[in-house]
Amino acid sequence: MVKPSGKTKRDAKTGILDAADEIFVRRGIDGARMQEIADHAGVNKALLHYYFRSKADLARAVWLRIASSFVPGIFQMMASDLPLDDKIDRFVEAYHAKLMRHPYLLAYVVNEAARHPEIVGDFLSAERRRAARRMIRKLRAQIADRTKAKRVAPLSAEQFLVTLAASCLFPFAARPMIASLLGLGPKAVDAFMEQRRKDLPAFLKRAIR
């Protein structure tokens, strides 16, 4: 049996994945053209179909890569023994850093998840589902400690997590609308986001104080 060089192969395949990543995220799956991906990767279009049978296949591969970089690391941190306040700080920080560098990413994720809900499940292996449950359980315990100590109305860990994610992520998804409604230029919006990164943790902690 002949062993392929391995290096060349991986280079071409990951090169295609990188190009597809960029184009799919920028244009959306429907808006992306296989030819543009091929050009961007510096490869013949037929090669895309050689490594990935169809456009849908390629899109799925890209989706899995992106989802893997988006969720597991941060969710593991959220399941750890860190104090709740530190978790909030790190959550805000992590997504702020990631989304500042990939402005189209969230619109892509939201859009494709809404129109092809099945791919969301594709990404969630049994192990990842368990990890999510662990995280929720841990958060629930930490929040219960807090609300009990301070005599505050009880708060569902799920709801808090969603609010945390919403507060961090949504502004990036809604960036153009925020800019228009507040009358801010690109630099001013960046400043607004930076301000937000600093203020948001305190705001959220106050709500569960």
Add this chain to the structure above:
Amino acid sequence: MVKPSGKTKRDAKTGILDAADEIFVRRGIDGARMQEIADHAGVNKALLHYYFRSKADLARAVWLRIASSFVPGIFQMMASDLPLDDKIDRFVEAYHAKLMRHPYLLAYVVNEAARHPEIVGDFLSAERRRAARRMIRKLRAQIADRTKAKRVAPLSAEQFLVTLAASCLFPFAARPMIASLLGLGPKAVDAFMEQRRKDLPAFLKRAIR
């Protein structure tokens, strides 16, 4: 001069707009097919081009209609003299009701706004910009009153508004992901959203208490 029947004309045109609305929102602009819109409206495809020169034109008309139903009413309420707490209640309530009925709407808005930022500006007339500024000014005063009275760290009205919008809207955009991560079926997610509608106002008020 011949006067067109008026009724028929308006029916056909708005019929097309209604159909286009549904299809564009469901599939996204790139994913929508002119033929599907025509079929859905019960009209020949050429008629779409008779009333709206191109697909882009039709998409723009739909966008403007949706944006008009999405923003101005609620923002006017936010600029009114209502107490801040009531505004929070109404804001949560209004978007909850709207988005429960139009599950794809937010993904559509986020996606198209991200990929065609210019259309966001198209919608914001000078008058609407003024209205937005009025709303911010009013909110700023109301929040200042609160934070001063309760000796809390000052809070930007803009940041609060974004957090409010994020907490209400994002869960609908992220619905499939929430469902998968929390392991909820469609009915359980509805219940989760309903719970959220009830809990969220208190959570937000606590943060600016």
Add this chain to the structure above:
DNA sequence: AGACGGTTTAACCATCTGGTTAGAAAGTAG
């Protein structure tokens, strides 16, 4: 009735798009 103008349609067209194929390069084993 008949002419006229806006409305609607069937048929058509040029182009684009995802996907295929046959074969050329290029790497590998013997």
Add this chain to the structure above:
DNA sequence: CTACTTTCTAACCAGATGGTTAAACCGTCT
């Protein structure tokens, strides 16, 4: 070097898609 496999490409194809056109339709005015 030769035989063989994998990688890569140019050319091609069928179907879809946005858009056009010429003519039919239909109410209204004279």
